[in-house]
Amino acid sequence: MQEEKDFIEELLNPKTQNIAFQKLMREYQRPLYNHIRNIVLNHDDTDDVLQNTFIKVFQYLNGFKGDSKLFSWMYRIATNEAITFINNKAKRNGTTSEAMQTKIVENLKADVYFDGNDIQIKLQKSIALLPEKQQLVFKMKYFEELKYEEISEILGTSVGGLKASYHHAVKKIEEYMNTN
């Protein structure tokens, strides 16, 4: 914890800021990329959202209180950015974000940066039908293999609530996989 405090100080000190921020990016770019990609699904959009996420992190650093960990704070910014992005994209196309997601999943086969087989596509299709919160919890638990405690800090939901969401999500996904 002390180590994180020192690191945050380095991030805030104009003299050490640039080097510290580059270190922060090196550490978080891959996990945050995966997190955002799981929400927005295609690479180019992920690239945009990831850049915006780090720019926001940089801008908000001064206001970072240290009440939560740097880790969960950054995941929270990335999650908000990604969800806002999907909602805006849906609005631009005059559709709902649920419909938008289904459409993106249907286009996955043509995506050069997706090499999933039929079962992977089917899994993505079944996830796209879940309510937003269940989608998030499922992706973070199943694909990103985050701990419930970590997800709880990021999303601000109790561990019990998260377990229930995950359980519901798995049930619906299995149902979809068995009937379609």
Next chain:
Amino acid sequence: MNNFKLDNEPKIKSGFQIPDNYFDTFSEKVMNQLPTEEPKIISLWDRNKRWVYSVAAILVLSLTIPLANQFQSTTTEIATTETNEIENYLAYHASLSDEEIIKLLDKEDIAEIEITNSLDEEALKQALYEDSNTEYYITN
């Protein structure tokens, strides 16, 4: 595929791939977009503003005092000055911006300007002919 159980299956990966070398240049891309704090630049003007204003004030005073003394005699001169001269003076010496002038104009003034500004076709042709960009605009 019946009785699909997520836990019984081997882990299904998301299937998303990342372009090669994507992360090699990523941090640089972000660093270039970060807002930088601009160093505060104090211009020569800001630094010397107080002096310039003082000198200007003294100048104005020293010029207006003798002028005030002669006020009586100059008023009659102004009255007889040709309107044209006043116009010319205003056109070349007054520091009115276009916006300020526009504010002062009423509808009748504008109508009059429109009439006096009607374009002479010959003059227009000549202007286009002399403008070296015309050819570029026509051919593109």
